[in-house]
Amino acid sequence: VSAVQREQSEELFEVRWLDAGGSADLSANVEAERPLVCLLPTEASDVDPALIAAARRHADIVALGSRELLNECLNDLDNGGSGR
Amino acid sequence: MAMSTEEFAVLTASGAGTPMGELLRRYWVPALGQDELPEPDCPPVRIKIMGEELLAFRDTEGRVGLIEERCAHRCASLFFGRNEEGGIRCAYHGWKYDITGQCIDMPSEPEKSRFKERIKLKAYPCIEAGGIVWTYMGPPEHQPPAPSLEWMNLPAGHRFVSKRLQESNWVQALEGGMDSSHLAFAHRFTIEHDPLHAGGSGVDHLITDTRPKFEVVEVEGGLVIGARREAGPENYYWRVSHWIMPWFTLIPPHGVHPLAGHAWVPIDDHNCWAWSINFDVLEPLSEEQVGHMRAGKGIHVRYEEGSWRPIANKDNDYLVDRDAQRRGETFSGVRSISSQDASLQESMGPIQDRTKENLGTSDIAILMARRRLLRAAAEVADGATPPGIDQASQQVRSAASMLPRTASIAAEIPELIRIRPDQDAIRV
Numbered sequence: 001v002s003a004v005q006r007e008q009s010e011e012l013f014e015v016r017w018l019d020a021g022g023s024a025d026l027s028a029n030v031e032a033e034r035p036l037v038c039l040l041p042t043e044a045s046d047v048d049p050a051l052i053a054a055a056r057r058h059a060d061i062v063a064l065g066s067r068e069l070l071n072e073c074l075n076d077l078d079n080g081g082s083g084r
Numbered sequence: 085m086a087m088s089t090e091e092f093a094v095l096t097a098s099g100a101g102t103p104m105g106e107l108l109r110r111y112w113v114p115a116l117g118q119d120e121l122p123e124p125d126c127p128p129v130r131i132k133i134m135g136e137e138l139l140a141f142r143d144t145e146g147r148v149g150l151i152e153e154r155c156a157h158r159c160a161s162l163f164f165g166r167n168e169e170g171g172i173r174c175a176y177h178g179w180k181y182d183i184t185g186q187c188i189d190m191p192s193e194p195e196k197s198r199f200k201e202r203i204k205l206k207a208y209p210c211i212e213a214g215g216i217v218w219t220y221m222g223p224p225e226h227q228p229p230a231p232s233l234e235w236m237n238l239p240a241g242h243r244f245v246s247k248r249l250q251e252s253n254w255v256q257a258l259e260g261g262m263d264s265s266h267l268a269f270a271h272r273f274t275i276e277h278d279p280l281h282a283g284g285s286g287v288d289h290l291i292t293d294t295r296p297k298f299e300v301v302e303v304e305g306g307l308v309i310g311a312r313r314e315a316g317p318e319n320y321y322w323r324v325s326h327w328i329m330p331w332f333t334l335i336p337p338h339g340v341h342p343l344a345g346h347a348w349v350p351i352d353d354h355n356c357w358a359w360s361i362n363f364d365v366l367e368p369l370s371e372e373q374v375g376h377m378r379a380g381k382g383i384h385v386r387y388e389e390g391s392w393r394p395i396a397n398k399d400n401d402y403l404v405d406r407d408a409q410r411r412g413e414t415f416s417g418v419r420s421i422s423s424q425d426a427s428l429q430e431s432m433g434p435i436q437d438r439t440k441e442n443l444g445t446s447d448i449a450i451l452m453a454r455r456r457l458l459r460a461a462a463e464v465a466d467g468a469t470p471p472g473i474d475q476a477s478q479q480v481r482s483a484a485s486m487l488p489r490t491a492s493i494a495a496e497i498p499e500l501i502r503i504r505p506d507q508d509a510i511r512v
């Protein structure tokens with residue numbers, strides 16, 4: 001895999017942290033060209049339930065886990081897996 | 085930083101003294117089938133687990149021992165020994181060991197010698213449950229409670245357990261067990277006809293929607309992995325599977341067929357045991373079902389004579405049948421479900437070169453599992469308790485359900501995966 005392809009991988013999907021994007025209109029991503037990845041840290045509190053419900057409706061991937069784990073996985077995903 | 089080559093080396097190395105090896109040794113390990121040691125004083129069995137060459141035997145009192153394979157005297161294999169009168173006696177010079185590894189007889193030394201008292205082979209404690217002999221290879225002071233997966237606690241007739249050799253690192257085998265999206269490709273056509281998978285509306289949804297959406301939840305003992313597929317204008321078809329640390333997966337139900345799960349246990353870093361379990365929580369498995377399992381249908385295989393190696397293996401290209409592929413009987417030409425998985429996972433190399441992979445968003449569960457394993461290994465090295473050793477983490481069920489599009493799977497998950505002793509799993 002070339003370096004060019006790796007750089008492009010960041011453009012391949014859209015990420016929303018649900019604890020930091022309360023006003024985001026996730027439904028807009030239905031028409032977007034990139035898959036939507038929604039991340040919900042277990043440490044988060046007061047996340048709008050409507051936002052979580054919207055994520056479940058519209059996201060391609062919803063991941064719930066510790067913030068540290070989700071951050072690591074996001075970095076791995078940015079790199080198409082890893083090991084490089 | 086993305087996962088590094090060094091971290092992958094940690095992830096895939098299971099030997100004693102390695103971080104992952106030390107983590108894995110803190111769990112009860114499925115070691116061998118109970119039926120491999122069918123009666124007291126029966127022939128011993130050589131078994132390799134996480135790079136350690138061991139010998140299992142059932143002594144005169146019916147107790148199972150798991151000790152170093154080689155005699156402490158000249159390192160001859162005790163496999164050639166005599167299992168009789170409370171121990172295994174080396175065929176070379178007659179040294180004899182009990183199930184604790186203690187040398188209890190040394191007939192080649194002077195009669196008044198006390199040398200035998202100083203000789204003890206490494207030995208691991210064993211328990212028998214769920215058709216399997218389990219062993220604990222970690223520090224004695226950290227021995228966890230006995231494992232308690234649902235299939236282990238059922239009457240014997242409700243369960244069928246098999247194992248096969250998989251010639252790959254255990255992690256890439258495990259990763260296949262938490263990857264719902266491969267079903268529509270690797271197992272297409274086969275699951276439509278296999279007697280332990282066919283029927284039910286779920287298969288149709290699996291085949292027609294090849295792009296499942298995932299909802300993955302980190303839990304104390306591993307991951308709950310929800311995969312949803314299109315199922316008409318009002319519903320989604322959800323499959324909820326589990327990864328239970330460190331090596332168990334539970335497969336969502338297929339129609340009315342028995343439930344299923346796996347355990348992926350390192351033999352060494354290039355091979356693993358793929359344990360496959362079918363079970364019915366309410367009724368004994370029928371003769372017909374067991375017949376199919378013995379014949380290598382479903383998640384089971386047929387073996388090369390006298391071994392745990394499948395008949396379809398890498399030396400014969402898994403008996404790939406291009407005509408069957410062309411006729412649409414199988415997707416890849418490989419016939420059985422487990423051999424389809426093995427052919428693909430072994431083709432990645434004994435230890436997959438992760439520098440060449442390109443994971444997508446649908447691989448999120450694999451990414452989460454890798455990170456959880458690495459984190460657990462680091463935490464245990466720092467003195468923490470391993471995650472998932474408690475029985476509650478293991479007492480969950482897989483599920484397959486048709487839910488309204490408006491339903492929240494997170495709200496549904498606790499009910500979907502809860503074990504209700506007198507009720508079947510949730511399935512469609």
